[in-house]
Amino acid sequence: MVMRVAALCSGGKGEQVLPQKEPLNTFGDLSLHKNSIDKTIDRVVEELSMNTRKKVDSYTVEEWIKLYKAGYSTLQISRYFHRGQRTVWRHLSRVMKLRPSLRDGPRYPKRSFSGDLVEKAYLLGLRYTDLSAQRHRKQIQVRLSTTHPAMLDLFAGLFGKYTTVKCYPINKGEKQGYEWTTYCYVDRSFEFLEVTRHLPNWILEDDAIFLSFFAGCIDGDGCISIEQRRRELWYPNIQLNSQNKLMLDYIFQKLKQMGYNPRLRLIQNKGSATYSKYKLNNDLWGLRLSRKSETINLLKYLPLKHIEKFEKQKIISENLGKPWTEIKDKVHGLRERIRREVSEHVTEAQQEYKRRAVRLSNPKLIV
Numbered sequence: 001m002v003m004r005v006a007a008l009c010s011g012g013k014g015e016q017v018l019p020q021k022e023p024l025n026t027f028g029d030l031s032l033h034k035n036s037i038d039k040t041i042d043r044v045v046e047e048l049s050m051n052t053r054k055k056v057d058s059y060t061v062e063e064w065i066k067l068y069k070a071g072y073s074t075l076q077i078s079r080y081f082h083r084g085q086r087t088v089w090r091h092l093s094r095v096m097k098l099r100p101s102l103r104d105g106p107r108y109p110k111r112s113f114s115g116d117l118v119e120k121a122y123l124l125g126l127r128y129t130d131l132s133a134q135r136h137r138k139q140i141q142v143r144l145s146t147t148h149p150a151m152l153d154l155f156a157g158l159f160g161k162y163t164t165v166k167c168y169p170i171n172k173g174e175k176q177g178y179e180w181t182t183y184c185y186v187d188r189s190f191e192f193l194e195v196t197r198h199l200p201n202w203i204l205e206d207d208a209i210f211l212s213f214f215a216g217c218i219d220g221d222g223c224i225s226i227e228q229r230r231r232e233l234w235y236p237n238i239q240l241n242s243q244n245k246l247m248l249d250y251i252f253q254k255l256k257q258m259g260y261n262p263r264l265r266l267i268q269n270k271g272s273a274t275y276s277k278y279k280l281n282n283d284l285w286g287l288r289l290s291r292k293s294e295t296i297n298l299l300k301y302l303p304l305k306h307i308e309k310f311e312k313q314k315i316i317s318e319n320l321g322k323p324w325t326e327i328k329d330k331v332h333g334l335r336e337r338i339r340r341e342v343s344e345h346v347t348e349a350q351q352e353y354k355r356r357a358v359r360l361s362n363p364k365l366i367v
Contacts, residue, residue, distance in 0.1 A: 056083070061091050068092055110139075110163045112189040117202065120192060121209045122303070123158065124200075125216020128247050129240075133193035140190045143183035145170060148338075149345045150307045152182050154219065157305070159184045169349035169356070176278065178349040199250045210254055211301050217251070219306035224299070224313065226331050232323035236296060236316045238289040241267060243282040252287060260298060262289045296320065308338055 060081065067077050074092065078085040092098055113120070126144075127133060130151075133142045144155060156165045167182035203213045218224065222240040229235055242248055252264045268274065268284040289295050296316060304310045311334055319327045 056087065056091055061095070064088055064092055065096065068096075068098075074098070110185070110187045111161065112187055113162065113192075117206075117209055118212045118303075121203050121213040122216040122305070123193065124195065124203065125213040125218075126158075126220045127193050127195050127216075128199075128244065129217050129220030129222070129242065131193070131220065133190070133195075135194070136185060139185040139187060140193060141183060141185055142190070142193060143181060145179050145181045147179045147342050147346050147349075148308065149341055152180060154306050155182045155184075159186065162186055162190075169353040171350075171353055178346050178353055180345070180349050197244070197246050199247065204250065204254055207258060212303055214251060215302045215304050217247075218302065219304055219309060222309070224309050224316075226312065226316065226327075228324050228328070232325065234324045234327065235290065235292045236299065236312075238295055238298065240287045241284055242287075243280060243284055245283065245285045248285050248287045255289070260289060260294050261291060262287055264288075308334075 064077050064081070068074070074088045075085050077083075078088045081088070089098070123131075130146075131142060131144050133140055135141075142159065144151070146152065152167060159165050163184045163186050165182060165184045167180050169178060170181050171178050199213075203210055217240055218238065221242060222238065225237045225239065227235055227237060240248070240251070248264060252262055255262045264285060264287050266283055267286045268280060270280050270283050272284075273279055274284070289298065299313050299316055302313070304313055315327065315330050315334065319330070
């Protein structure tokens, strides 16, 4: 480019001039990092604008105090009022005692896991089916989402003795609707909840521990049903569906060793939609125990804790030998009660979700 311009200026004689080194264009050289530059500039400008604002008046501090007492953090308050978090913290700390931060240690007291293998196996059964667990700094975060209030009660009962349990509503869209998410933070003694694909050997070696694990699986994602066959006969069934076929294979083989005759079959292919209207990431497999005598015998030894499934277990054990006409009202009554509770629970989640959305859009509405 420089050689061509020099030639034209010299009358076209083709005088060659060495190309001059162009001055460094800092922003041009960093064009590949435009996004990071823009973010950095915006952050610096925001910090400068925060630092050049007028002094904080007493009325603003009073609003901060009300919001902080309502549960908002200093970071949330600073973002809403376009002030530095340090500024908000400094003014609030002068007039009140602030909540401890993560740097000061955990806010809520925590107890270490009891070490009981039966309880550990049950928690692992829930973890392999319905619970999620992951590391969060020096803690383990455990959570699950559900539309059943009985599951929230179960979660609180299991982890409430170790830490503080909380919940909040979520919206999964038009297809799946509203439900509740419950969660807690536990210490590192719960690291066993960070599971692998293979079941630990200590679960399969002892029948009582395995039954506790299997009860956790049933309480998490399993189903106990009571079905009518012919006019007066009824049969109980135990069903466990999962995309984790390896886990079902372990359970299938262990039940066979214990003298039961379960069935394992493919229910839905990968990519198809479930009844909850979401697509499967893997094939969905089902483990089913339907022989009446075997199902009744197994239910005697399963330490179920989910109240809905425990009540089905109770109906089965208390009505052995009775015809369908004598137990159908109990079965239908329990089904109707569960449907009603779930419907009310979903409605509460929807109302609370919308109420929180309004609060988050304008924190001053709660003052």
